[in-house]
Amino acid sequence: MTPDPQRPTGDTEFIPDLPERLAGLAREGAAVVVATVVSRRAPVSAQVGDKALIHADGRMEGFVGGACSREIVRRQALLALQGGQARLVRIVPGAAPDAEHAFAERVTVPMNCASEGQSEVFLEPLLPPRLLVVVGHTPVARAIAAHAGLMGDRVWRVLDDDEVPDEPEAVPLGALTARLAALPAAQRARVRSVVASQGHYDETAIEALLRAQPNPVGLLASARRAATVRDTLRVLSGFSDADLDRIRAPAGLHLGARTPHEVALSVLAELVQLDRAGHGAAPLPVPAAPEAEPTTLPPAAGSTPPAAPTGLAAQVMGLTELPVLTGDSAVDPVCGMTVTLPAKHTADHAGVTYAFCCPHCKARFLKDPARYLTPS
Structure with missing residues (x-):
């Protein structure tokens, strides 16, 4: 059979051992959509219960219909993955199309191919849990971590190395770069971070976060203090203005917050707003500074450990x-x-x-x- 030039490399019509495949994808921290045919009206090639996996790169495994249905499901799955919520897709010949939206729960898509049948496909995005990195040994940092846990986020409390004995489960600041680099790429793409050390080690933490993960970094600081942090990082760490534009400051919505828990609410509300608005997409990674070694994934077991980081993080470690x-x-x-x-x-x-x-x-x-x- 001649390969379809429109089909992403790796498309297959079969999913061997679906439960094992899903378990393996979860271990890898991969984002995927499970598509299931839940109803049909002949003539259509898919049967109720047919399944497919749609990966974040558009690659598809399994079978949920012919060529036209397959491409409709692929596109709708990627939208569902962007919005992070399930949707029911009705594929109906001659139907008026619904507007495309990442957060739609039910959509109707016209079948424009020569087919008289229709089907409904349920799309279920399976996303790795969002990881929130909260930096600081401050009341606000503790409040942000506590509220994020209630929202279902994985939370890393990051403290300066000499503060870790007070909270043994925290991530030492000197180990943050290696811990982030060890995450699968799909999980690093879902990292969110808030630096709330309130001046104690803002620059060191931000440098590590900018180098090791691709998303913006929230900084709990006044506009003047944030400008000082950017200037310091520009001089000491070699970041460009484009790199430093990933620092979001002051972090949080303007709610008039005063107490630590109110500030935590404003910070997390802003993260929800950014995600729902689709602004959480990961930009290109920050290039290494001229005198810094680029961050790489940790080697396999038994190989030589990675070189120690440079810059501000090296001073701490x-x-x-x-x-x-x-x-x-x-x-x-x-x-x-x-x-x-x-x-x-x-x-x-x-x-x-x-x-x-x-x-x-x-x-x-x-x-x-x-x-x-x-x-x-």
């Missing part, structure tokens, strides 16, 4: 490798704050190592060291 200044403390040359040693943020200039209280001070120093080393 490798404190013992940082230059250690003499004494127990140093003065940040930018803001004058006393910094306890060993410091998380350091920079070498003219053979001298300087310590900083935060990435922002380090970025300002590197822009113009002479400004901060000239006696006033």
